[in-house]
Amino acid sequence: MSDQELKEKSIFYRELTLKIITAANAGHTGGDLSCIDILNVLYNRILNVAPDRMNDPNRDRYVQSKGHAAEALYAILTERGFMPESWSERVGLYLSPVAGHPTRKIAGVEQSTGALGHGLSIAVGMAIAGKLDNRNYRVFCLMGDGELAEGSIWEASMAAAHYQLDNLIAIVDRNRLQISGSTEDVMSLEPLKEKFEAFGFSVREVDGNDTDALLAVFQAVPFEKGKPSLVLANTIKGKGISYMENQAKWHHGVPSEDQLQQALREFKAEREAL
């Protein structure tokens, strides 16, 4: 059965993300939009987190290794009450508490990220701690596909398998584009599924912009006992806005007023079609 509420929320988050970006006159628009459905499903259906539970040692952990998609995270954290709404209107601006990459100054952000290739190691540490302390929380780590060229990702992957961290769920936002163009032209990643399997992950591929499919895959973790899980989420960069989809130039493009209005019209039409 389709989860209608999630689909509506995805549109809402896309709208809010664009508002955050236009207010800041900066942001990683394309990569925000590709991963919004993943964040939506995690925060609304999967993670046992809440603003008043961020000190609970049993909470699930979410580490956003692709810190560039800060605006998408801020949109969700704002709507879920982790972050004051006024902060989202001033991202990266003079004396704002919030920078253009996730910072722990926001109560809902587990780790400050932005330099790529860092999140998975931190998530491995959190997952090891969970095992040692016999806690049943899970650790989710979202990576961009472009950042998989960082060697530290593969150091962390080795450790995840070595320590049999089936409480760790790595997610790749596989939108196939990075700032300079196609991931396969810049530094080819394929065969990606086989690479992660060879490093010891249990891998499932999913349409990363389909909230129903994402929900099903996240409800099925761990995919195998004794192995870390990897969700290879095939997504569309710039998802949801016709003129941005699959365009590398929207990696950190900021829409003009006209473009913003067009996007808002598209969201309206999408909402009515639901």
Next chain:
Amino acid sequence: MLPPLKKGLPNLEYMAQILINRAKDDPNLMIVTSDSRGSGRVTGFSEQFPQQLIEVGIAEQNSVGISAGLASCGKKVFTISPGSFLSARSFEQVKNDVAYSNNPVALLGISSGVSYGGLGATHHSIHDIAALMAVPNLDLCIPADNFETETVLESYLQYPRPMYIRFGKKTMPLFYSSANEVTFGKAGILHQGSDILIIACGEALQPAYEGAAALEAEGISAGLISLHSLRPFDKTTILDMAASAKAVITLEEHSIYGGLGSIVASLLMERRLFRPIKILAFPNEDLVTGSQTDLFDHYGISASGITAAAAELLR
């Protein structure tokens, strides 16, 4: 006068004893190593507390990232790796995942400075103080002897926070008679003197001590202070001692740029306390090959380097 000193234990051996003692009552005390168990002197720890030592293999970036994750979940984490790699290979993880994210990890840079001697520049860390002092929210400690080591470790255990603690390999003498004589973050005044003030840290404290003794033998009154901590930095003691001396000499196992000497010099200049100063440290060039002792002697980080510098400064 400056009395002869007793030998201590190698600082890492002393550290390992402290961690073993504390781990007995504290399951949250963890060590993370990157194939550096033996050189970090924690093989015994790993045998007694196999659950509390995480081995990551030769992967320093990962070791720091994992340590940050463990610390964020309430672990007290000691990350052990040679200072050259910990401060350079994993510099970004130190800056972002430990310091900026405020994960309370104690990063133990072992075999630092030129401890590896003849193994050459790849293994030297004469950049680590300069690099890490530029990172906010990271205490930076360089204990010289067992008692400074104990004070620094206890300070972390009582109040876990991001720290870099720099160790060498040498068995150092004891400059104090107990850890009670060392206050965390305060300069250790080892000798009072009115002509020259000598300031040193880590393993350079031994030649500094010998140099102070040599100056006293020549009739030059030499003050000597040990700084086990560059952040926090005991400005008050340095300014007080420098004010009552005619000139200042600093000694360190580091580049002349960005280390103890630079920090002391900028403090004195900013406070308009103008004293002739000599920074005894490694020049910004390819170092000659040799053991740590050879390199100290060659570049004047030595008693004779001090007496020569004092003669020039007091001329």
